[in-house]
Amino acid sequence: MPNSHRPHEPGPALPRGAVLAGLGAAGLGLAAAALPSPAADAAPPARGLPVLRPEDDWAAVLARTLRVQLAPEARYVLEAPVRLPTGTLIEGNGAVVAASSTAHGLFEVDGASDVKLRGLRLHGEPGYAPEAGTPPPLDVPFDAAHTALRARRARNLRVLDCDLLGWRGAGIAATGDPADDYFSYGVQVHGCRFEACCIGLSAADRCEYSLLTTSVFTACRLAVWNSSGNWTLSGNVIVGCHGAYYSIGATSPFGERASDSWGHGAVTGCTMNHSDGETPRRWTRHLELEIGGTLRDPGPGVMIEGVLPPTFSANTLWYTDVTARDLPASVWYLTGCALSDLRLTQDGGAPVRLLGHQSNAGDLHAPVLVGDVADALAP
Structure with a gap:
């Protein structure tokens, strides 16, 4: 008969005494050591700490x-x-x-x-x-x-x-x-x-x-x-x-x-x-x-x-919104980003360039570019 229990679900627990009695004297000591004690049953589940x-x-x-x-x-x-x-x-x-x-x-x-x-x-x-x-x-x-x-x-x-x-x-x-x-x-x-x-x-x-x-x-x-x-x-x-x-x-x-x-x-x-x-x-x-x-x-x-x-x-x-102010760099690239319904402002320092971006359809959703900000892939 196939096992009715799913692999990750244990079957009904046997009483501790019944398990030990069924093993006989030879297996008694090993089984007693292997079975959890009541204290172990009550312990929190974090590696015995x-x-x-x-x-x-x-x-x-x-x-x-x-x-x-x-x-x-x-x-x-x-x-x-x-x-x-x-x-x-x-x-x-x-x-x-x-x-x-x-x-x-x-x-x-x-x-x-x-x-x-x-x-x-x-x-x-x-x-x-x-x-x-x-x-x-x-x-x-x-x-x-x-x-x-x-x-x-x-x-x-x-x-x-x-x-x-x-x-x-x-x-x-x-x-x-x-x-x-x-x-x-x-x-x-x-x-x-x-x-x-x-x-x-x-x-x-x-x-x-x-x-x-x-x-x-x-x-x-x-x-x-x-x-x-x-x-x-x-x-x-x-x-x-x-x-x-x-x-x-x-x-x-x-x-x-x-x-x-x-x-x-x-x-x-x-x-x-x-x-x-x-x-x-x-x-x-x-x-x-x-x-x-x-x-x-x-x-x-x-x-x-x-x-x-x-x-x-x-x-x-x-x-x-994104603001880049007084950046001590050669350029700041925003690469492969979704930029929608926002303002992108450059205020001094390094220029800002968009390298492959997308937004929601329509001009109302495109990012508003302020200062030295440009789409590096624009024709």
């Missing part, structure tokens, strides 16, 4: 063991940021880690290496519960202290499959130092969700040679600030954020250096839509950020100012 419970002291637990998991679907509330030492691994199992107030963040990585966070839901608003149906607030003033993860001079920091919701500073803010071997910082942010953050991700002050990939940003005041050199952004979706991507050669909300190896890197295969409006939730107030010692709003969409521009290819932009 020790469990850090909501009532535990994080610093004390991490002093005993650097590799931990959180209880699945549990809620943790931190009264102050936790400093993560070199070698920390936190498997979140979908647990929520929330700040007790908007005066502080959750985690700090200061000069540490090989820190990995995976599968955590990091909530900035005290008492916020997605199941209640009330999203985190927008239009709140910027506060750098209220940042989920603050990394300084971190090497091989990895943030994977995490949600960062409702942060009045940044979801993740990373800075480096030219005194380090910044060529090997290698920060990696993959598969994360940023929602209702003043800044989703900020990279500044020589935090170079790093990756932001396959992440989603919604309803942020600014999705990405990147004045650090040599970041690669690929496969990200940015929608309904007032600022999609700023790369500006100046001090910034998290960056202290007034001169640096600004910009360059690559932005490829990303979608940046609706910075100019039409989404149900978007920021309309407190749009100013302190840039170069002055509070100002660089504007909606993509702003590249005073830096070597990134390689910009295969991106999709609808209703998201």
Whole structure:
């Protein structure tokens, strides 16, 4: 008779005693060792790591063991940021880690290496519960202290499959130092969700040679600030954020250096839509950020100012303006992009050229070109 169970579905479980009785004395010891104990049945499913419970002291637990998991679907509330030492691994199992107030963040990585966070839901608003149906607030003033993860001079920091919701500073803010071997910082942010953050991700002050990939940003005041050199952004979706991507050669909300190896890197295969409006939730107030010692709003969409521009290819932009100002380059090419219902402005510095672009049909949807901007393939 064919097996009625599908290959990936186990059959009915036999009682532990019945299994052992059927094996006889010869197999008893081996079978007893192979069968799970009641304690193993109750353990969370993250490779047998020790469990850090909501009532535990994080610093004390991490002093005993650097590799931990959180209880699945549990809620943790931190009264102050936790400093993560070199070698920390936190498997979140979908647990929520929330700040007790908007005066502080959750985690700090200061000069540490090989820190990995995976599968955590990091909530900035005290008492916020997605199941209640009330999203985190927008239009709140910027506060750098209220940042989920603050990394300084971190090497091989990895943030994977995490949600960062409702942060009045940044979801993740990373800075480096030219005194380090910044060529090997290698920060990696993959598969994360940023929602209702003043800044989703900020990279500044020589935090170079790093990756932001396959992440989603919604309803942020600014999705990405990147004045650090040599970041690669690929496969990200940015929608309904007032600022999609700023790369500006100046001090910034998290960056202290007034001169640096600004910009360059690559932005490829990303979608940046609706910075100019039409989404149900978007920021309309407190749009100013302190840039170069002055509070100002660089504007909606993509702003590249005073830096070597990134390689910009295969991106999709609808209703998201692009401004290139005072770029110290020979030319800036936007290659193989969809550019529809937007304004593309060149204001001093390098000329801007479109190399193979498309838009919605009709003149009303074609990009409006301002300044020294031209289609390189036009007859």
